[in-house]
Amino acid sequence: MFSFSALSALCNESLNKLNCLAASYKVYIFSNEEKRNLSLGGHVGFDSLPDQLVSKSVTQGFCFNILCVGETGIGKSTLMNTLFNTMFENEEASHYQNGVYLRPRTYDLQESNVHLKLTIVDTVGFGDQINKEDSYKPIVDYIDTQFENYLQEELKIKRSLFNYHDTRIHICLYFIAPTGHSLKSLDLVTMKKLDSKVNIIPIIAKADTISKSELHKFKIKIMSELVSNGVQIYQFPTDDEAVSEINASMNAHLPFAVVGSVEEVKVGNKTVRARQYPWGVVQVENESHCDFVKLREMLIRVNMEDLREQTHARHYELYRRCKLEEMGFKDTDPDSQPFSLQETYEAKRKEFLGDLQRKEEEMRQMFVNKVKETESELKEKERELHDKFEQLKRMHQEEKRKVEEKRRDLEEEMNAFNRKKVAAETLSLSQPLKKDKDKKK
Amino acid sequence: MTTNIRYKSRIPVKTEDSAEEKQYVGFATLPNQVHRKSVKKGFDFTLMVAGESGMGKSTLVNSLFLTDLYKDRKLLNAEERINQTVEIIKHTVDIEEKGVKLKLTIVDTPGFGDAVNNNECWKPITDYIDQQFEQYFRDESGLNRKNIQDNRVHCCLYFIPPFGHGLRPVDVEFMKALHEKVNIIPLIAKADCLTPNEIKKLKDRIREEIDKFGIKVYQFPECDSDEDEEFKQLDKELKECTPFAVIGSNTVVEARGQRVRGRLYPWGIVEVENQSHCDFVKLRNMLIRSHMHDLKDVTCDVHYENYRAQCIQEMTSKLAQDNRMESPIPILPLSTPDAETEKLIKMKDEEQGVVGLSRA
Numbered sequence: 008m009f010s011f012s013a014l015s016a017l018c019n020e021s022l023n024k025l026n027c028l029a030a031s032y033k034v035y036i037f038s039n040e041e042k043r044n045l046s047l048g049g050h051v052g053f054d055s056l057p058d059q060l061v062s063k064s065v066t067q068g069f070c071f072n073i074l075c076v077g078e079t080g081i082g083k084s085t086l087m088n089t090l091f092n093t094m095f096e097n098e099e100a101s102h103y104q105n106g107v108y109l110r111p112r113t114y115d116l117q118e119s120n121v122h123l124k125l126t127i128v129d130t131v132g133f134g135d136q137i138n139k140e141d142s143y144k145p146i147v148d149y150i151d152t153q154f155e156n157y158l159q160e161e162l163k164i165k166r167s168l169f170n171y172h173d174t175r176i177h178i179c180l181y182f183i184a185p186t187g188h189s190l191k192s193l194d195l196v197t198m199k200k201l202d203s204k205v206n207i208i209p210i211i212a213k214a215d216t217i218s219k220s221e222l223h224k225f226k227i228k229i230m231s232e233l234v235s236n237g238v239q240i241y242q243f244p245t246d247d248e249a250v251s252e253i254n255a256s257m258n259a260h261l262p263f264a265v266v267g268s269v270e271e272v273k274v275g276n277k278t279v280r281a282r283q284y285p286w287g288v289v290q291v292e293n294e295s296h297c298d299f300v301k302l303r304e305m306l307i308r309v310n311m312e313d314l315r316e317q318t319h320a321r322h323y324e325l326y327r328r329c330k331l332e333e334m335g336f337k338d339t340d341p342d343s344q345p346f347s348l349q350e351t352y353e354a355k356r357k358e359f360l361g362d363l364q365r366k367e368e369e370m371r372q373m374f375v376n377k378v379k380e381t382e383s384e385l386k387e388k389e390r391e392l393h394d395k396f397e398q399l400k401r402m403h404q405e406e407k408r409k410v411e412e413k414r415r416d417l418e419e420e421m422n423a424f425n426r427k428k429v430a431a432e433t434l435s436l437s438q439p440l441k442k443d444k445d446k447k448k
Numbered sequence: 449m450t451t452n453i454r455y456k457s458r459i460p461v462k463t464e465d466s467a468e469e470k471q472y473v474g475f476a477t478l479p480n481q482v483h484r485k486s487v488k489k490g491f492d493f494t495l496m497v498a499g500e501s502g503m504g505k506s507t508l509v510n511s512l513f514l515t516d517l518y519k520d521r522k523l524l525n526a527e528e529r530i531n532q533t534v535e536i537i538k539h540t541v542d543i544e545e546k547g548v549k550l551k552l553t554i555v556d557t558p559g560f561g562d563a564v565n566n567n568e569c570w571k572p573i574t575d576y577i578d579q580q581f582e583q584y585f586r587d588e589s590g591l592n593r594k595n596i597q598d599n600r601v602h603c604c605l606y607f608i609p610p611f612g613h614g615l616r617p618v619d620v621e622f623m624k625a626l627h628e629k630v631n632i633i634p635l636i637a638k639a640d641c642l643t644p645n646e647i648k649k650l651k652d653r654i655r656e657e658i659d660k661f662g663i664k665v666y667q668f669p670e671c672d673s674d675e676d677e678e679f680k681q682l683d684k685e686l687k688e689c690t691p692f693a694v695i696g697s698n699t700v701v702e703a704r705g706q707r708v709r710g711r712l713y714p715w716g717i718v719e720v721e722n723q724s725h726c727d728f729v730k731l732r733n734m735l736i737r738s739h740m741h742d743l744k745d746v747t748c749d750v751h752y753e754n755y756r757a758q759c760i761q762e763m764t765s766k767l768a769q770d771n772r773m774e775s776p777i778p779i780l781p782l783s784t785p786d787a788e789t790e791k792l793i794k795m796k797d798e799e800q801g802v803v804g805l806s807r808a
Contacts, residue, residue, distance in 0.1 A: 080612035102616045137618050138565045184611055185641070186502020190526035192564050213611060216641035218711050232526050284643055285724050287716020295714050 068122035070173050071311060072153075074109075074205065075127065076146060076197065077182025078134035081212045086180075086267035087127055089280065089291060090303055091116065094269065095127065104132030107142050109149045111174070126174060139193050143200045150176050150204045154326040161327075175323060177314045178241070178306065179205045182212040183262060187221050189228045198238045204322055206241035206314055208306070209233070214264035214297050215282060215289045222264055229262055243305055244313050257305050263298035266291055490549035492598060493740060496630065497554065498573065498622065499607025500561040501529075503637040508605075508696035509554055511709060511720055512732055516698070517541060517554060524562075532559040534572040555601060561618055570622045577601050577629045581755040600752060603666070603735070603743045604630045607637040608691065614653040615661075623663045629751055631666040631743050633735070634658070639693035639726050640711065640718050647693050654691055665690075668734070669742055686734060692727035695720055 075083040084097040095114060111128040128149070133142060153175045160171050179201060183194060201207060209229065211217070217225060233240060240261070243254035268291050272281040281290045291299050306314075336351050497505040506518040517539050524532065537556040542549065557573055580599045587596045604626060608619055623632055634654065639647060658665060668687055675683075697720050701710045709720040720728050735743075 078611065079616075082611075099613055102612060102614060135616055137569075137621065138567050140565050184502070184609070185638075186500075188502045188523055192526050192530040192532070192562060195526040196530060196564055213641045215713070215715075216610075216638050218713055236527055282643055284640070284716065284718075285722075286640075286718050287713065289713075289715050 065121055067169070068124060069311075070124040070126075071315070072126040072128065072174060072176050072178075074130075074146070074150075074176045074179040075182065076130045076133060076179060076201075077212060078184060079132065081182045081184060082267050083129060083180075083182060083212075085269065086182075086210075086212070086265060088269050089267040089299065090307070091125070097129075100131050102135045104135060106136070107132045107145045109145055111149075124172070128176065134193060142193065143197045146197070147200055147204065150201070151326065154204075154323055155330070157323065158327055158330060175318055176205050177311075177318045179207045181207055181209045183209055183229065185211055185213050185217050185225075185264075187217055187225055189225075190232050195232065195236060195238070198233070198240075199236065202239040203325065206317055206322070207238075208241050208302075209262035210302065211262050211264040213266065215266045215284075217264065226260075226262060226264070241314070241317070243310055250309055253309065254305075257301055260298060260301055263302045263305075265299045265302055266297040267299070487548055490551065491740075492551040492553070493744070494553040494555060494599060494601050494603075495735075496557065496573075496577075496601045496604040497607070498557045498560055498604055499637065500609060501558065503607040503609060504694075504696050505556070505605075505607055505637075507698050508607075508635075508637075508694055508728075510698055511696040511728065512735070513541075513543065513552065515541065515543065524558075529559070529562040530564050532563045534559040534569050536572060536576045553599070560622075566618055569618075570625045573622075574625055574629060577626070578755070581629075581752055582759075584752065585756055585759060600747055601630050602747045604632050606632055606634045608634055608654065610636050610638050610642050610650065610693075614650065615657045620657070620661050620663070623658075623665070624661065627664040628754060631746055631751070632663075633666050633731075634691040635731070636691055636693040638695065640695050642693065651689075651691060651693065666743070666746070668739065686730060689727055689730055692731045692734075694728050694731055695726040696728070 073087070075087065077083050079100050079102050084095065088094055093116070095112065108131045109128055110131050111126055113124060113126045116123045116125055130146060136142065157171070157173065157175055160166055160168060181194070181198060181201075183190060198207060198209070211222075211225070211229075214222065243250075243258050245251040245255050245258075266282065266289055268280050268282050268289075270280065270282070271278045272283050272288055272290075274281065274288055274290060279290050279292060281288045290296050294300050335355055495509075497509060499505055501523070506521070510516055510518065535558050537558060538553055539556065540551065540553045542551050544550070555576070560569055560573070563569065577600075580601060584596065584598060584600055587593065606619070606623060608615065623634070626632060636642075636647070636650060636654070642650065668683065695711065695718055697709045697711050697718075699709070699711070700707050701712045701717055703710055703717045703719055708722075711718040711720075719725050723729050
């Protein structure tokens with residue numbers, strides 16, 4: 008992980024030292040920067056290197072990941088079935104999802120002796136919601152997650168990259184609805200968010216609803232809108248002589264207008280994949296009917312490897328650089344002295360630990376303070392309660408005393424009354440005799 | 449055509465029998481008189497088209513009325529449409545056929561469903577329809593009613609995209625917001641991207657979903673029992689065909705030796721007026737040749753009356769709220785107030801009762 012400048016500086020230093028030593032022994036050491044072309048006297052045999060590479064990769068197997076972005080029902084699953092000439096299992100999606108979900112499915116395919124681990128990622132629910140402002144987020148998150156997983160694997164101490172199942176998205180097929188006018192606003196917004204993270208190939212879906220002249224205008228409008236909004240779609244590479252011509256001509260046919268079908272129809276004396284209408288038969292593999300053949304050529308037969316490379320060399324590197332810069336790693340420090348990853352890592356670690364300790368201290372302080380506060384509050388409350396208790400006790404005593412007094416008064420009264428009663432009774436005992444006597448009279 | 453047969457007046461043939469002549473009063477000529485007067489007055493019809501951009505609405509309108517209403521139309525770019533609001537644009541044309549004049553107004557709704565955030569994008573449309581109702585209501589209640597302009601929307605053609613598996617949330621919300629204000633006729637747009645099997649599946653699915661969500665689309669009136677069998681058969685076929693799968697075209701192509709409106713593809717020619725290709729003819733017959741007046745009637749008798757009743761109730765309930773205690777006039781009973789309001793009203797009344805008692 009040294010930067011190139013660091014390496015060359017180190018080399019120069021050591022070379023100088025050696026030269027000084029060598030000067031005394033009259034030995035000449037050539038520096039690395041002088042390269043010479045030599046011609047060979049006979050056949051050595053290292054021209055088999057590409058073949059060795061090929062046989063190695065064939066035994067390893069290839070891995071390819073496609074992301075299909077488009078509204079529900081636009082024909083993503085059908086196109087995948089048509090492209091790979093097989094029936095991947097899928098259910099019809101509903102229009103009533105309340106968000107966008109990504110559904111990755113991995114399949115193992117084999118053709119001749121080449122194994123392909125194909126992952127198809129579907130966007131379920133895309134374009135169905137009434138408010139589509141957040142529709143692009145799950146897609147961007149998924150792509151970033153795959154990059155992140157790869158980065159984690161790369162940064163491991165004990166890593167096994169040759170064994171790693173690479174899930175990074177190599178190609179995003181963006182399905183444009185065939186309205187015939189222009190891109191939809193959602194398309195523009197989504198493609199702008201994706202163009203720096205993944206290779207995008209825009210395709211016009213269900214193209215059997217657009218006539219030739221309308222298609223021509225539609226394609227021009229789409230491309231001009233993409234260009235004027237700065238959306239970077241995937242350009243087929245024109246630097247390799249063998250394929251530059253075909254790639255250049257295909258670049259001019261973008262976006263591809265495709266029709267997908269898994270049904271077979273008899274046309275003439277052949278059975279081809281087609282769609283049967285009352286007014287005619289649209290043949291999928293007929294180049295004058297749609298651009299399916301072009302898409303298959305470009306995507307699978309010619310540029311698959313280039314797509315994988317671009318993903319790794321451009322998009323992944325960009326992600327990695329941004330991520331590491333975020334974490335604080337740099338190639339050169341403010342004094343433009345070369346930094347090593349190890350030093351940066353150590354510095355970051357120390358910083359982090361220091362932070363951690365500080366936070367711990369803070370928390371402990373806070374805790375202690377809180378405890379003190381609560382304690383004092385409780386003490387205060389206790390005192391208050393105690394005071395109240397005393398007060399109530401006193402009141403109680405007062406009341407008791409008063410009641411006692413009243414009781415005594417009452418008793419006295421009662422005694423006085425009883426006495427009077429007794430007196431009155433004895434008086435009345437002698438009285439009724441007199442009354443009787445009066446009555447008798 | 450069956451429509452002409454229906455509207456021809458049946459004038460009884462005068463016989464030699466003088467007894468019968470005495471019994472002939474003559475009001476059987478009324479249909480004739482109605483026909484004459486209406487031709488003199490002319491007709492008007494307001495049609496609204498709604499749907500996402502690129503569904504072929506303008507092309508279909510041009511095909512229906514065989515004129516070019518949309519010259520010099522400016523279409524917006526994708527970036528301009530990200531935050532687009534819905535506009536309402538009216539095109540009015542006067543067309544004439546065999547002495548019958550029609551003032552046709554097409555209400556266009558550009559921008560519907562085009563923005564990234566389409567929350568309540570149907571609000572400008574419902575507001576427009578309500579506005580027209582309000583204006584008519586005011587004119588009708590005014591003093592000088594000689595020249596009332598009827599700008600109410602008689603019919604709304606809603607274009608459903610054929611690329612999906614059925615209705616989408618925005619379609620459902622739009623139709624639910626409008627089904628009690630205007631006659632909605634849902635159409636499957638750009639039907640030339642569907643094979644006959646797919647069309648059938650999609651139509652079934654849409655009909656199911658319309659039932660499920662309780663959307664009240666325009667229903668064809670039941671035909672009278674005394675109509676002839678042929679007519680009843682046609683009517684039945686029409687009803688089973690909804691929603692119509694339509695294709696429109698602005699161009700004329702040569703097919704089977706004739707010049708017809710159609711779309712030219714490398715694999716064949718789609719004829720707009722071929723019944724086995726699409727339901728355009730059914731739509732045209734229904735919309736223009738047989739049910740135009742019924743659409744107007746339903747708008748006047750059902751949707752407008754609903755609006756009017758609602759308006760009046762709102763006005764009286766406001767009055768009632770202001771003068772709850774002192775109103776000596778018996779207040780019109782509010783139809784279907786919700787249970788909670790009723791409870792509150794009852795409580796308040798009891799309170800007043802108690803207060804009254806205590807006062808006494």
